[in-house]
Structure formats: structure tokens, C-alpha cells
Amino acid sequence: MQKTALVVGARGVIGGNLVAHLEREGDWRVIGLSRRGGDDAGVVRNIAVDLLDRNDTAATLAPLTEVTHVFYAAYQDRPSWAELVPPNLAMLVNVVDAIEPVAPRLEHISLMQGYKVYGAHLGPFATPAKEDDPPHMPPEFNVDQQDFLERRQLGASWSWSALRPSVVAGVGLGNPMNLAMVIAVSASISRELGIPLRFPGKPGAYTSLIEMTDANLLARATTWAATNPGSRNEAYNITNGDMFRWCTMWPKIAAFFDVDVAPPLPMSLTEMMADKADLWNTMVEKYGLLPTPYQDVSSWQFGDFVFSWDYDVIADTSKSRRAGFHDYVETEAMFLRIFQNLRDQRIIP
Structure with missing residues (x-):
């Protein structure tokens, strides 16, 4: 069965390398979402959308009924940790609210996170960090995004995964x-x-x-977690290995x-x-x-x-x-x- 990937944040270093990887795998159709859009090429179609605009997101995603996998790698920067939460949570919610009702073959939603889940941005944290480490004091948008997906997935036919890379390096x-x-x-x-x-x-x-986490390695890990039946509803640390x-x-x-x-x-x-x-x-x-x-x-x-x-x-x-x-x-x-x-x-x- 043909797989169709919706890559949210397709112009970033993570999303861009993921799009390239999906093209190389050869069995995906790819739809890239970003604020700037882009030129279509081969199996890749690019769409411009303002994910903070709930109505624009719903209208833009309404025709995308063929989507089977959502790869979420969008990010909006803000001056403080607390200010990061509303826009970054809202964008994910807007995407899921828009795509879930119109894509009956939706199988998986992949969430890109990072070590902020462990409090790495606040100071020395317990290392090596493990996926089941206890939470830290909020605010932290990565945690809120995963909480949203976990709640939304209950009773749904699709699954989720969360990838937690270190500092990502790639061309972008x-x-x-x-x-x-x-x-x-x-x-x-x-x-x-x-x-x-x-x-x-x-x-x-x-x-x-x-x-560090190589962007190409992260792309391979992302598609692995999204298509491996044993990785349903799990979070994974992903690094180069050294x-x-x-x-x-x-x-x-x-x-x-x-x-x-x-x-x-x-x-x-x-x-x-x-x-x-x-x-x-x-x-x-x-x-x-x-x-x-x-x-x-x-x-x-x-x-x-x-x-x-x-x-x-x-x-x-x-x-x-x-x-x-x-x-x-x-x-x-x-x-x-x-x-x-x-x-x-x-x-x-």
C-alpha cells in the first residue's frame, strides 16, 4: 500500500533531511508543509501554511485525504521557555485537528523532541538520560506536545512515536x-x-x-519508529552513538x-x-x-x-x-x- 508522508516543518534542517530520506527510500509520496512553501519536485509536493492560523491549517490540509504518516518537526522560537509553549503546542494541535478527520488511512504521528524533556536546557541533569526519567518542573512544550498526543491517541487507530535527538547537525x-x-x-x-x-x-x-545527532541518521530513525510495529506509542533517544x-x-x-x-x-x-x-x-x-x-x-x-x-x-x-x-x-x-x-x-x- 502506498505510503504518504506529511512532513510538518519541511524546510528546517530536520524536516529537509527527512524529506530527502523519504525520497531515497522510494516507497513514499511526500507532502511538505512550511511557512514558505517550495517548489514541487518528483514525489515531493510543497505547501505553504501558517500553522498558528487554525482556519488556514484546516482549509489547507482538508484535501490531504491520502496521508498515512505525519512527521511533525515544526518549531517556533520565542524568548523564554514559558513563551515557547503556546505556539508550539497550538501548531501541533491544529495539524492533528485538521488531518485526523480527513485522512481515514492515518497510521502514525511522529513527534520530534529533544533533551529539554530531561531539563537539559535548565542545567546539569541526570546523565545518561533515559526515556522513563521522571519529569521536571514545567513549562516545557515537548512534554505538553507528547501529553496531547497520548491523550488524543486513546481509542484511535493510529499510533505515535517521539524521537529525542541531541544537537542535530546537517545542511540547512x-x-x-x-x-x-x-x-x-x-x-x-x-x-x-x-x-x-x-x-x-x-x-x-x-x-x-x-x-550529536546526524540529520540523516535521525531521518532513518524517524521512519524506522514510524513503521516498526514494535515502536508504537514509544519515545526514543537517538544519537550518533559516540x-x-x-x-x-x-x-x-x-x-x-x-x-x-x-x-x-x-x-x-x-x-x-x-x-x-x-x-x-x-x-x-x-x-x-x-x-x-x-x-x-x-x-x-x-x-x-x-x-x-x-x-x-x-x-x-x-x-x-x-x-x-x-x-x-x-x-x-x-x-x-x-x-x-x-x-x-x-x-x-
Whole structure:
């Protein structure tokens, strides 16, 4: 039976890589939802929609009667943890309210989460985090979204799954949470200025353990959880499978960009990179790069957030392995592959 995926948030680094993976699998039709929409190509149809507008969402999704799987990866950023809850919960509710009544073959709703479920954004948390760890004090929109799906699924014929990656790395522009772009653009600017690459985060962050999640691996895990009968109504931590410290990874990243490494120097990337738009535009012209607005090439606030983690950020992935997902990606190789991909696409010099 033909499967039709509705990818919500199809233009983000997670959603975009998921769409590409579904195309490669070959047995999916894909409908991508995003605020900006996009061009249709092959099995992929893109639709623009404002998910915060309940009426627009209902009207736009009403014709999508063929949908069998919803992959939810949409996100709206806000200044505080409490402010994140209303819009991000509302978007999910609007999608489910719109698609469930019109898609009689709906089998599964996949929810993209993260380590905020464990309180990783608040400070040192119990590591390695496990899917059944006790909850922390709200607000937390990831938790509210899962609670909504669990309640909504009772008595329904469809199932849900929740994927909990670490920091996701992949190729994607205009995304508020893309650490690979933060590193690539800051390293490229450092080389252009003739200065060494310095780790900008807190001193403790340089030596703490951290892990990453490759966007392609996450896409494979997402479709696995959505189609594996044994994964119905379960949450899974998904990571590359290795851990590292920035103090050992940073010199390897610097070597790729052919820049020296100097001792870490805590600084706010949001502040230090605020005046670099003219420099970036000059680099775009000088190196014949893809014309990309400076505000779309990186997410400095997210970089500041990740580089402030002066505590271990790791999760236990044994649950997904016991259930049958065994993919592994070496994180150093992942970074170098993404950086080379960015060069090949003429996004960075």
C-alpha cells in the first residue's frame, strides 16, 4: 500500500533531511508543509501554511485525504521557555485537528523532541538520560506536545512515536537550531580575518562530554519508529552513538578550515557576529558563494546556547537498540562531511 508522508516543518534542517530520506527510500509520496512553501519536485509536493492560523491549517490540509504518516518537526522560537509553549503546542494541535478527520488511512504521528524533556536546557541533569526519567518542573512544550498526543491517541487507530535527538547537525539554511552552520560560518570568517579559531563557550563546556545527532541518521530513525510495529506509542533517544569533548574536536574542525587554534575565549557569538554582515557579503562576492542573506546562514543565539553547556549532555540510547535500530555515525566524520557538503554547495568558501 502506498505510503504518504506529511512532513510538518519541511524546510528546517530536520524536516529537509527527512524529506530527502523519504525520497531515497522510494516507497513514499511526500507532502511538505512550511511557512514558505517550495517548489514541487518528483514525489515531493510543497505547501505553504501558517500553522498558528487554525482556519488556514484546516482549509489547507482538508484535501490531504491520502496521508498515512505525519512527521511533525515544526518549531517556533520565542524568548523564554514559558513563551515557547503556546505556539508550539497550538501548531501541533491544529495539524492533528485538521488531518485526523480527513485522512481515514492515518497510521502514525511522529513527534520530534529533544533533551529539554530531561531539563537539559535548565542545567546539569541526570546523565545518561533515559526515556522513563521522571519529569521536571514545567513549562516545557515537548512534554505538553507528547501529553496531547497520548491523550488524543486513546481509542484511535493510529499510533505515535517521539524521537529525542541531541544537537542535530546537517545542511540547512534559515534554521534557528543548526550548530554545524554556526561552526562553519564562524570558522570561515575567522580564516578570512586571519585570526585563530577560538572556542567561544564557557570554560567547562570545552571539556564536558557531549554528543550529536546526524540529520540523516535521525531521518532513518524517524521512519524506522514510524513503521516498526514494535515502536508504537514509544519515545526514543537517538544519537550518533559516540561522545566527544570540544577540546579534542575543536582542533580537528580548525584543521578542516585551515586555521590555527588558540585557547578558548568566552564570548557571545550573538554580539561578536552582529556586525559581520558586510564582511559576509564581501566573502559571498569574493568566493562566488550562493547569495544567502547573512541572517539565514547561521544561528548565533543557538551557538551561544549549546556552547554554554558546562556539564555533560548525553543520553542512553539502549532502548532504541533493543527495539532494533542500530545505525551509527562517527561524529568527527559527520562534521567534516557536512562542512565539505557546504563547500560543494558554495554556501561557505
